[in-house]
Amino acid sequence: MGESDKAVFRVVIRGSIEAVWHEITKTDELQKCMFNMRLETNGLKPGGQIRMRSPSGKTTGVVGEVLEFDPPRRYVHTFRFTQFDDPACTVIHELREVPEGVEYTLTHANLPAGTKTAKQMNQGGAMICATLKAIVETGRPSFGVRLLHVLFKLLEPLTPKKCRSENWPVDRQI
Amino acid sequence: MADSMDVVFEALASPARRKILDIVKDRPGCSVKHVAGFFEVSRIAVMKHLQILELADLIVSEKDGRSRRLFFNCVPIQMIYDRWTSEYSALWASNLTKLKYRIESREKTHGRK
Numbered sequence: 001m002g003e004s005d006k007a008v009f010r011v012v013i014r015g016s017i018e019a020v021w022h023e024i025t026k027t028d029e030l031q032k033c034m035f036n037m038r039l040e041t042n043g044l045k046p047g048g049q050i051r052m053r054s055p056s057g058k059t060t061g062v063v064g065e066v067l068e069f070d071p072p073r074r075y076v077h078t079f080r081f082t083q084f085d086d087p088a089c090t091v092i093h094e095l096r097e098v099p100e101g102v103e104y105t106l107t108h109a110n111l112p113a114g115t116k117t118a119k120q121m122n123q124g125g126a127m128i129c130a131t132l133k134a135i136v137e138t139g140r141p142s143f144g145v146r147l148l149h150v151l152f153k154l155l156e157p158l159t160p161k162k163c164r165s166e167n168w169p170v171d172r173q174i
Numbered sequence: 175m176a177d178s179m180d181v182v183f184e185a186l187a188s189p190a191r192r193k194i195l196d197i198v199k200d201r202p203g204c205s206v207k208h209v210a211g212f213f214e215v216s217r218i219a220v221m222k223h224l225q226i227l228e229l230a231d232l233i234v235s236e237k238d239g240r241s242r243r244l245f246f247n248c249v250p251i252q253m254i255y256d257r258w259t260s261e262y263s264a265l266w267a268s269n270l271t272k273l274k275y276r277i278e279s280r281e282k283t284h285g286r287k
Contacts (some may be wrong), residue, residue: 004203008234013252048277102214105234126252131254 008110014101016054017135021072022095023132030055032141033132035124036149037061042170044069050077051170054152059159060168065087079108079121080174082163086117088174104132179257184249185230190215192225198233199246206242 012022023031027039033125037052044050044066052062060082066157068076074097080088111118131141140146168174185191190213197209212222224244229235231250235242260269 004201004245006203008202008247009249010231010234011248011249012231025281126248130252130256135175141286142257 005019005109005111005113007111007122007125010103010107011129011133012098012103013133013136014099017072017097017102019136020095020104020132023135025071025075032145032149033128033135035061036152038148040170041066043145044075049170049172049174051165051168052111053165054156054159056153057114058165059156059163060165061163061174063168080115081120082117082168083160086112086115089117089121104129111154143151179229179250179254181226182232182254185226185232186224188223191227194220194223194227195232195246198244202245203236203243206244209244 004065017076023033025044027044030036030038031052034052036055036058038055040051040053041140042049045147046066046068048066048069050059050062050064050066053060063082064078064079066075066077067090068074072133075093077091078088079091080086087110089111090109092105092107092109094107096105106128108125127145131145134141135146141149193212194209197212198204201208206221206224207215209224210217213220224233224235228235231247234247235247236245237243
């Protein structure tokens with residue numbers, strides 16, 4: 001058996017399942033746990049398109065399509081970095097109520113082995129979980145993550161042209 | 175499942191369990207049988223260690239037909255890191271650990287330990 005195409009991240013969050021669900025699906029404000037991007041969609045239902053835009057809206061980091069949407073327990077979508085030419089992988093968010101609060105499980109499946117996508121996804125998973133927990137429990141991300149958001153903003157002008165939002169309209173199937 | 179760091183430290187306070195984490199990290203999605211193959215002790219003993227690791231959320235298991243697939247979950251360790259390491263200390267600490275690893279690997283290649 002070779003390297004697995006799957007990675008799993010899990011955290012228990014003291015808070016309501018609705019609060020956690022809201023953080024990962026909201027479209028009206030920046031998703032601080034998802035690298036401070038804004039989710040744009042033409043409908044959170046199977047077949048709906050999703051785009052993760054920068055705070056300014058000028059760049060689009062991630063594109064995907066909703067595969068399953070079952071509030072407030074399960075949200076599955078495809079995921080592709082606009083920066084790389086790697087095939088899409090699948091992201092699964094699962095929420096479950098436990099005595100301590102909510103158990104949030106983030107699974108990255110169908111990861112294209114050995115690609116930049118796989119590497120970035122592996123680095124990002126733990127940060128998403130830790131930040132989600134910090135936001136729901138304390139109202140904001142840790143200092144380090146907030147610093148990172150500022151850094152993203154400063155680096156935005158250096159983003160490759162192919163990541164510009166005009167290349168990734170929300171109503172076009174990917 | 176537990177939220178407390180106690181269970182994480184307790185789980186990590188065993189060489190056998192740390193070895194299990196190394197094994198599962200190297201082979202995400204591996205079976206209990208694969209892990210047991212690295213140990214002389216009974217499979218029951220390995221299962222017991224796995225149970226403690228799962229309770230601490232350091233191992234997440236998934237049903238795959240009749241067997242279980244195991245994954246290493248790094249989030250509890252990330253939480254420990256976040257709690258005690260600030261951005262600035264991380265920079266110095268990582269430079270120091272790099273130095274340590276470099277010296278150790280050099281000593282290894284020179285046959286000294």
